[in-house]
Amino acid sequence: MSKERILELREMLFNLERRIRPLEWDACRNQINEFKRMELERLKREKETLQKELQELE
Numbered sequence: 001m002s003k004e005r006i007l008e009l010r011e012m013l014f015n016l017e018r019r020i021r022p023l024e025w026d027a028c029r030n031q032i033n034e035f036k037r038m039e040l041e042r043l044k045r046e047k048e049t050l051q052k053e054l055q056e057l058e
Helices: 003-027 034-057
Strands: none
Touching: 003 034
């Protein structure tokens, strides 16, 4: 089961990273609105949580 969970976590992290990158790009160029900024912070927290869980399983 843990191998399945590891694969699932890696896929989720990959998808999160694809959503985070454009928001970070906008943020570094000051082209981000408040809603997107909040979304970026939420996604970063979610990514951190998933990374911790992945490290515990490995």
